[in-house]
Amino acid sequence: MYKPDFRITPGIGKALMAIEAARQAVMALPIDVEMLASLRETARLVATHYSTQIEGNRLTQAEVLEVIAGACFPGRERDETEVRNYYRAIEEVERLARQSASVTQDDIRRIHGLVMEGRASPTPYRDGQNVIRDGASRGIVYMPPEAADVPGLMAELVAWVADAMTRAELPAPIIAAIAHYQFATIHPYYDGNGRTARLLATLLLHKAGYGLKGIYSLEEYYARNLGAYYQALTVGPSHNYYMGRAEADITGFVAYFCAGMADAFMAVQAQANRAAARGATDQTPSLRRLDPRQRRVWEYLRHLGTATSADIAAHLGLSPRTLVGLCRLWVASGFLTLHDASRKNRSYRLGDAFDTDAG
Template structure:
């Protein structure tokens, strides 16, 4: 059973690929210290874990995810399942990183172990599903997607693994395209009853690092997915029928490639900006200067800095939840902070408006961990 994807490299995809390369080259030659890289990498790991599990409905905040990463256990009554999901994702992410350091090739065994860790927290290889799986709309209960039948899963996974390895070897396709197609096809096969999304995103991470797009481990694509979630699902919903056998196998995958490469370009741009700011902060932001600047802030502004330290871009709801106030009060503070240039608008869309720190304050935050 051969995997033969149907897609085109549109002008939009070509432009995104150029952007990705441009940002990648800058980051790879940027003379930043190992300490800074370690800090950026740790932030990326926390963001990756938070947003990848959030997509699946996990309710833990970035702060709570960080506490789990530092070893806290049993501090989330009623949310033990969410805590377990986060711990398992960290285990799977660490396993992927270890396999990359050892230059282990991609195999079905590797994929099964990644899924086993992310879903059950063990390295015992997960077996593919033995029955049919149906994805339904959580609100209406209607069928969204019916993946291939169980007897087709194993040959399709073998074909996908072989295709990925061949593409990595031949280097005929750009690496982001290989990763995007692998992500799409894994989601299409849906080889497990649960945990497919998390496993697909970790597989994507493995492929990108394997093909030279690791970017020192300091970026996260998952934030883009989580904050553009409907776009993620829409891009994966391809073909005229919810049944795999009625058109999805031959469907044009180009829309998903456009979504994926756009997200990758945005993620690379953001981490490039953060890395550049970190480098500038190493030179210009001294602890004394940072402390002096922090004295200018009101308590709620100081509190908000810890949110921006974990996520460069936030929305109204996230600000309100972090400060423990309602959205109306948060909106009033935002208007005032925009005038003071403490924050600035990143995405001007009314429905999806987001904010980032003002440039001067971002550099203060990047100069060291906020006390």
């Protein structure tokens, strides 16, 4: 039976405490049904955007929103399909999370079927060898187990997860982290392994009571630093599954996963605090002072939560340079607040005075 090699370090312990504190705080917040539905939809869209972006999808967050709403972008048909499929897979994960039964191989295969084909039909595991290559050098980064061994390895993984969830001796975030790592390590498909691994982890967290009302996404944390994500997945003395990778110490990935989960949970706690306060103060006069562009941005961020400057510029049909100048003014006036100040991923959210009005 599968037996992961890891240890709970002080850093992992600290992350687990942060996760639990944020979880308890969010679950206790009085968020009305309408607002909860809006936050859940935002989380689905964010997860869809970032998880497909990790795999090379070129659609912006704004375009993902439009695609889910039915829009088409000529020349981006493959990207559109990936986005729609992933969104459907998230809905399937939410459905499976409501069931009391343990996660099965068929559940995972149906999730993969939705990711790749848009249909909830179990997909067969790969029937041949595949390798993961470096995008630049084309050198082999990882050689997964042989196809003949995949069914047995998947059976062991699913059995371990069911046993770990039943015993509840390990914290749920650690179980989800290990399942994510081992699925990616087995690499049971030619394509779609990363997306399915991330969805599997989300499913296990939801089933274990860490769904956080469905209003969080771990994918943004991975996408914002892909190098760290891939480095955390790369462990062991060799790129070959049979030469040390199978028995490797995966403490590093567990630590990375838990740190990312703590980051996401604390961000949601702040967002949920703002959502819970909405409606407490009548901000109608403030909204009346917004010009037409600000109103469009207000509606846009009200739905998405956060967006990059490039996404906002595209939404308004403005040049990036023009948008930068507007954002400086809007931040100074309190209409917007910097969410991520880094040059590469600079993003904004509504200022508190306007965010509390989005109900």
